[in-house]
Amino acid sequence: MFRTFIFQNFIDWIDRISFLRKRKTRRISFQLLFLGFLGLIIWYFVSKALQLDLGFSHLNSRAGFGLSHTFFIDYSSNDSRWKAYFTGVINTIRICSLGILLTTILGTIMGVARLSSNFLISRISALYIEILRNTPLLVQIVFWQIVFLKLPQISNAITTGGYTAISNRGILIPWIEANPKFDIFFAIVVIAILISIFLKVFLNRREEEKGQKLYSNFIPLIMFFGISLLGLLFTGIPFNWNIPSVAQNEFGTYMQSGGFELSPEFLALLFALVLYTGTFVTEIVRGSIQSLPKGQTEAALALGFSSYQRIILVILPQALRSIIPPLTNQYLNLTKNSSLAVVIAYPDLFMVTRTIINNSGHALPMFFVVLFTYLSLSLIISLIMNLLNRQVTKVRV
């Protein structure tokens, strides 16, 4: 009894004076230990990395290699490695932006079609999903490359009445080029847009005040096209057609020129990415529509909406709330998967960087550059989609 008393007092005494026994002390000391350990590991990696040459100065030297696809940037092998890298970035952005746009359209149409009461349409959509979702993307990319290589060879290019040039060197379509009249026309179009917006706001306000229908979409649209058409008559046609052609030069090499060029590599990558990612978007759209209460459809039917109005005005706006977050994931997937371009000779960011690595040997810093670039692209997409999501979910239901 006495001993227990002594012991208890001893512990109390220890507790009072020894901060080592305090629970808080223990917690903090464990965390400090962990942090110290983590710090050691980081220090180890950093010191290892510092032994390597982490500089980016080699990016200033002459690139020395050509690129088959240069878009927007006028790159030649005499330019620096930086410029080669930016050409790759532009090529990646080009494929991703077009891919995301087409994927969204395809996915929405197929998602709605999947739920169609028409047996044929819903089966086509189901077949599309099951085939393309269940085969590897890499295989699909190579498949499309071979498909596009089976287009006629350039010596037998299809020139539909002299307006296109379709061969396995590329599909060239007629394109428009601005001529000197374009500036005036452009100014008129800007004015037309401003007037239309003003009109739209004005009509909307009147509609709310008077409570009668004033065609607040239709009238500004007519106004816009009316002014633009008048401007067109005033300036004359502000574009020239750029018609593609194929011709042999003095050495017998077939050269294609003019028009807008879609190379087989670009098309193969685009087709594969859009069709593959489209299956996932289709499922997202279908799932989101199905998650809406059936009463929404029934209410729209009861109000006498047409099937088009029902989808556009009632179903899709509500479905968008649950579509956007998973859709963002698919956009990011598409962007990241575009790095498979290296297989079929499309010079995207990753391929150009790997060429630079092979020529210079600075693998680690260049991989940091690649990772950073993809990260930036992904974060930009996420940012845009989050802003969109905020817009869509502004109104609580």
Place this chain on the structure above:
Amino acid sequence: MDVVKERGELKCGVNDNLTGFGVVMPDGSFEGFDIDYCKAIAAAILGDSSKVEYVPLTASARFTALGSGEIDVLIRNTTWTASRDRELAQDFTATTFYDGQGMMVYADSGYKTIEDMSGATVCVLQGTTTELNLDDRFTKSGIPYTPLTFETNDPLQAAFEEKRCDGWTTDKSGLASKRAEFPASAGGPDALVVLAETLSKEPLGPLTRDNDSEFYDVVQWVVFGMMQAEESGINSSNVSSMAANPKDPGMARLLGVGFDGGEVQDFQFGIPKDFMQKVISQVGNYGEVYDRHLVPLGLTREGSFNALWTDGGLIYAPPFR
């Protein structure tokens, strides 16, 4: 090198798709000129030429594989250049084959020289000196061209067969092997010509990692030993009788035996003194390896850089003494 001995197997980075140099056979085994050097090194270090694990590598992945230690030695038609030797921190041991970049075009295209190829599209492999030489050549003459850069040979060949590109450039040895096996459906070998012009010097040979001088020396002297063996007239069929009764002290030193009952000279490579005997009996000398793999491709040896120095070529081994 101790790692190799301990593992009991040599990890050799090779090409699996270049007939004559390194190619996978239908039964999964590897065969070719470069492959035989893997075998020779394994025979020298481990005493058995079959103790090799072949790691097929793409042109752009090969240096990373060697640098990371995934393979011990890289023997994959790789060109010796200053930047690779220094910047990539890897060592070239010796030149096994003197190659040069060429251009292959369709015979019906009418191209006679590279100067004719204005505006042409050229298929080339990514991450190779070939890509850079190609650009140098066209830039020098001020000729416009479009490079189509592939990562691997198969999609490149698919594109070339469909005439997606007008020319195909790589080392002439590679072009010869690709031409020899060009499918009949696309016209067969006769539909193609390799232009006479050589765009570059391309000495090919095995590489090891920097700062592994013991292993480096072994690889280097196995290569030299095979050249010396040919020069001395030792081949796989007569090596045992030569070892039993060497004709001169030089031959005795090469084969790691004593001359006329004398002492054996030990070069202290850290491997058995008679390593060249094993190499020659299991793989052969330089000429045998060349005849086995490269002569069938139409790469004749007489008059080329790859003849022995005594025949006016560049194949020359420093003395074994």
